[in-house]
Amino acid sequence: YGEDELLEKWARDSKILDIFEGTQQIQMLIVARRLLGKRSSELK
Numbered sequence: 001y002g003e004d005e006l007l008e009k010w011a012r013d014s015k016i017l018d019i020f021e022g023t024q025q026i027q028m029l030i031v032a033r034r035l036l037g038k039r040s041s042e043l044k
Contacts, residue, residue: 033040 033043036043
């Protein structure tokens with residue numbers, strides 16, 4: 001890879017990591033709601 005290509009690759013990779021991290025947070029919220037027996041409106 002050239003320097004420009006590496007920068008583009010890193011920019012693309014960082015965006016996908018944001019998506020995965022957000023997905024993990026949503027999954028943790030869903031698990032917590034089920035463990036607590038609460039609906040999302042009750043946790044606000």
